[in-house]
Amino acid sequence: QKEVEQDPGPLSVPEGAIVSLNCTYSNSAFQYFMWYRQYSRKGPELLMYTYSSGNKEDGRFTAQVDKSSKYISLFIRDSQPSDSATYLCASWNSGGSNYKLTFGKGTLLTVNP
Amino acid sequence: GAVVSQHPSRVICKSGTSVKIECRSLDFQATTMFWYRQFPKQSLMLMATSNEGSKATYEQGVEKDKFLINHASLTLSTLTVTSAHPEDSSFYICSARDRADTQYFGPGTRLTVL
Numbered sequence: 001q002k003e004v005e006q007d008p009g010p011l012s013v014p015e016g017a018i019v020s021l022n023c024t025y026s027n028s029a030f031q032y033f034m035w036y037r038q039y040s041r042k043g044p045e046l047l048m049y050t051y052s053s054g055n056k057e058d059g060r061f062t063a064q065v066d067k068s069s070k071y072i073s074l075f076i077r078d079s080q081p082s083d084s085a086t087y088l089c090a091s092w093n094s095g096g097s098n099y100k101l102t103f104g105k106g107t108l109l110t111v112n113p
Numbered sequence: 114g115a116v117v118s119q120h121p122s123r124v125i126c127k128s129g130t131s132v133k134i135e136c137r138s139l140d141f142q143a144t145t146m147f148w149y150r151q152f153p154k155q156s157l158m159l160m161a162t163s164n165e166g167s168k169a170t171y172e173q174g175v176e177k178d179k180f181l182i183n184h185a186s187l188t189l190s191t192l193t194v195t196s197a198h199p200e201d202s203s204f205y206i207c208s209a210r211d212r213a214d215t216q217y218f219g220p221g222t223r224l225t226v227l
Contacts, residue, residue, distance in 0.1 A: 032214070043119070043206045043218035044157070088156065099145065101216055105156045 003027050006089055006104025015113050019076040023089035023104045026070065030091040030102075033065050035074045038086045038106065047087075048074065079111045115141045117209050119219035126197055127227055133193045134222045136207030142187035143209035147216070148180070151204045163190055197226040 006023045013019055021035075032051055036044035048063035050056045056063045064073040072089050086106040092099060116139040126132050136146060145164050149157040161182050163169040169182035179201075181193040190209075194201055206221040 034216075036218070041204070041221070041223070043117075043208075043221045046215065046217060049215060099210065099214070100159065100162065103156050108154075 003030075003102045004089060004091055004104040006107055008105050008107060010108040010110060012110045012112060013079055015079060015081060015111055017079050017111070019074075019079050019083070019109060019111075021074040021076075021087050021089075021107050021109070023072040024070055025072065025091050025102075027091070027093065027102070028070070029093040032092050033063070033072050034090045034101070035061075035063055035072075036088040036090060037083075038088060040085075044088055081111050081113050084110045115139075115209075115211055115215070115217045117207065117217045117219040119207055119222050121222060122220060123223045123225075125225045125227065128198050129196055131193055131195045132197055132224060133191055134205055134207070134224075136190045136192070136209070136219050138188045138209040138211075138217070141209070141211045143190075144187070144212060145210040146184060146190040147208045147210070148182060148190075148192050149206045149208065151206060151221075153204075157206065160192075194224065197224070199226045202226045 004025045035048040037047050038044040050063050053065050053067040060077045062075040086108050088106045089104040090101045092101050118137045120135045148160045160175045161169045161171045163182050163184040165184045165187050171177045184190045202225050208216045208218040210216045
């Protein structure tokens with residue numbers, strides 16, 4: 001079992017829809033959780049960074065972590081065509097001696113005008 | 114936000130030549146830099162982790178003699194693909210970790226080996 005699982009999609013939604021992107025993880029030691037957005041042929045861009053359980057909101061984006069179920073979510077409200085990209089979840093454990101992000105496979109999102 | 118640059122953004126070379134890719138953190142000092150490889154429609158694959166002034170730590174299956182990493186300063190790391198072959202063609206992305214343990218990625222370098 002991979003440490004971070006993510007449905008690769010593709011996911012296609014109409015403009016204005018609420019998008020829900022999800023990941024699950026297996027390593028209980030993970031404490032930090034990130035969402036990156038990657039446009040085609042570009043490097044990933046950090047969107048959200050959360051620690052432990054809870055919600056974090058930034059504009060139209062909300063990141064949610066539920067450590068009891070090992071579930072990570074990213075919600076996008078009022079989705080726009082410019083949100084079309086691949087979204088990668090990532091986690092790491094600060095207690096380990098080797099800092100290394102573990103990535104999901106990424107979900108390809110298309111927002112149709 | 115923090116900015117990481119990569120140069121060149123795209124390179125085409127002949128088989129057997131060596132190619133150097135630079136990664137710079139422009140507005141922060143990076144405690145650690147990372148090199149990833151990404152094939153089309155696949156996720157990032159970590160190749161190696163490098164700390165300034167010390168040898169890079171390579172992931173299993175990555176040839177250290179083929180992918181030479183030099184971390185000369187807290188803002189610069191280089192990846193040299195030695196004796197490149199067509200199977201080395203890929204998208205190479207570096208990232209840098211700042212003192213708050215946030216990792217920022219460069220824009221990537223597309224390598225095509227003919």
